[in-house]
Amino acid sequence: MTVSKSIAITGASGQLGRMIVADVLRLAPEAHVIGVVRNPGAARDLSDRGIELRAAHYEDAASVAAAFAGADKVLLISSSEAKQRTRLHRHVIDAAKAVGVELLAYTSILHADANPMALAVEHRETEALIRSSGLPFVFLRNGWYTENHTAGLAAALRRGTILGAAGDGRVSAAARADFAAASAVVLASDADQAGSVYELAGDSAYTLTELAAEIARQSGRPIVYKDLSEADYKAALQADGLPEEFAALYAESDVKAAQGALLDGRQQLSALIGRPTTTMAQSVAAALALVPSIAWRAS
Structure with a gap:
């Protein structure tokens, strides 16, 4: 199932990156994992786990190339800098090509080739750059994190509403940990992944009205969706x-x-990780557990 490879993970100290690192260590304990981070001093917990930390910034192509030295596989976690992603990602792609990595994996967006969201434009451009580079690649087209909806739970509980502009649109969301697990499976696998494109989404979909109803059910507080x-x-x-x-x-x-x-x-995500994706109800429960200062429990 797994091979002893050198795996470089960019953004290793971020929320998604830390989860991926942990899953790779579990799935491929024999692998040499390189955590590419901006500030190694702020990620000492990773080095304590045996991760080799290398400093690099997407803005600095030379630092990225140095960080990739000796890597067999590279995971490019998309930059969080909106409207700068394509330019920054080009540096990472060029560095991976210069080093001659065996596989470049990229965390893209669901249906990147046809997704009408403005957020998809730079992902589409990055995918095109990777294809034109000639590098063996895998696109991990991640859908919506349920945390995108539950992160504002404290505010929603205070005002009694979930705000949005999604109408009755259904979202096939999954927990960030589910998407991290998918990346780790691909990185740890000895199968030939080159050219694979995974459309990753939750097993079930929900509307924001349904999300509000679930929050109300679990919290015992009146919560509604306001479009x-x-x-x-x-x-x-x-x-x-x-x-x-x-x-x-x-x-x-x-x-x-x-x-x-x-x-x-x-349901490609659950197939890849070998288990059902985290349900919306489970994500709501996890989010409520992180809001201890709010007296949300039913009396």
């Missing part, structure tokens, strides 16, 4: 502290979700 226009939802996100650029992306993504942009019923 807003794209402009009003963007303003609400900004009022909650999200920078304008990201607020605009999330609001536009909700509108496109209403049109089915985040819906997928193929």
Whole structure:
């Protein structure tokens, strides 16, 4: 199932990256795992687990090439810098090609080739760059994290509403840990993954109305979904502290979700990880457990 390889994981100290590192260590304990991070000093917990940390920044192509030295496989976790991703990803792709890696895996977005969301544009461009590089590649087209919806749970409990602009659109979301597990399976596998494109999404889909109902059920508090226009939802996100650029992306993504942009019923994610994906109800329970300062439990 697994081989002894040198695996470089970019963004290893991020939320997704840390999960992937942990899963790779579990699936391929014999592998040499390289954590490519901006600040190794802030990721000493990873080095304590036997991860070799190498400093690099997507902005600095030379540092990325040095970090990839000796790597057989590379996972490019998409940059979080909106409107800069394509340029930054080019540096990583060029570095992987210069080193001659056996496989470049990339965390893309669900249905990247046809997804109408503005968020998909740079993923589509990055995929094109990878294809044109000639490198053996795998595209891990990740759907929506359920955490994208549950991260604002404390605010929702305070105001009694879930805000959005998705209408009755259904979203095939899964937990971040599910997508991390998929990346780890691909990286740890000895199968020939070159050219594989995985459309990764949750086993079941839900609307934001259904999400609100589940939160109400588990918390015992009255929570409803309030559907807003794209402009009003963007303003609400900004009022909650999200920078304008990201607020605009999330609001536009909700509108496109209403049109089915985040819906997928193929269940490739659960097939890849060998278990059902985390349900929305399970994610709500996990999120509620992290809000101890809110007296949400039913009396």
